[in-house]
Amino acid sequence: DTKRFDGKVTLVTGAAGNIGLATAERLAASGSAIALLDLGGAKLDDAVAKVARAGVTARGYACDVTDAAQVQEIVDRVVADFGRIDFLFNNAGYQGAFAPVHAYPTEDFSRVMTINVCGAFHVLQAVARHMVGRNFGRIVNTASMAGVGGPPNMAGYAASKFAIVGLTQTASKDLAPYNIRVNAISPAFMGPGFMWDRQVELQAKAGSQYFSSDPKVVAEQMINSVPMRRYGDITEIPGVVEFLLGDDSSYMTGVNLPIAGG
Ligand code: NAD
16 A cells, blocks of 8 residues: 655654644655654654654654754764655744743844744755755745734744745745755644643733733634634644645745635
8 A cells, every 4th residue: 555655754853842743643644754853852752653653764863953063963864864855844943932022032032043043944954955966855844924924922933934934935946956845834823732822821921902911811812813713723734744745736836835724
């Protein structure tokens, strides 16, 4: 029984997190071998075990994407272990603090930019160097609707995700001659769970004219801003990534697909 990604090798970053793991599991179910990159520890080990249940080769790589030299070393190791990298899901990220721009903690702004922008660049660059040599590659970066319209109280995150959209567009042009397509996804409100709760709570605490100071009301305000009147489920993301990695999107590059309920 053949699967669409049999024989493919995918590198997923942020692979121990919600979106990374769900997507790694989906791509594994479609036959791809998976290299899971995340900070390490039991969370990464658990993710590797879950992905391996699909019957594909799955290996974990502890790596901090903010360290360019370490990223290059890990990408080289993945290539040595698996023979190549066909697909990259460049997804590690951090949401940052919630505060109006004039009160936003300066160190946190740097941290968000270093993880979300420099980290994504390091991974994209190291993997692209390999893909250019093979004249084949498909890359999906995780942006956010916060990188399409800046939400209140999220200066670091919004700036970082706008940067990801720009990086996606430029990389798509630079890499098009090498048969490498580069696209992005932009999830909006995803829930339930930790990210949703954190967001609702911190928007309430940030105290702005845009949201109530009561987290329950903030949750309603956010949902009411969505045409489909609900948050997205994590399971609604992996199929979109699979579409952008696979041949159904063969004439698409440099796009940023919203996954946002309208
Ligand atoms: P998550 O926190 O569950 O996963 C993020 C993963 O990235 C974690 O496992 C974390 O360990 C890893 N990571 C963080 N810093 C790292 C570093 N320096 N090096 C290596 N790994 C690192 O969150 P998620 O919701 O799965 O987020 C995945 C991506 O989706 C992020 O880029 C996030 O910004 C984006 N996103 C999420 C939502 C949402 O509502 N969940 C919405 C829009 C965009």
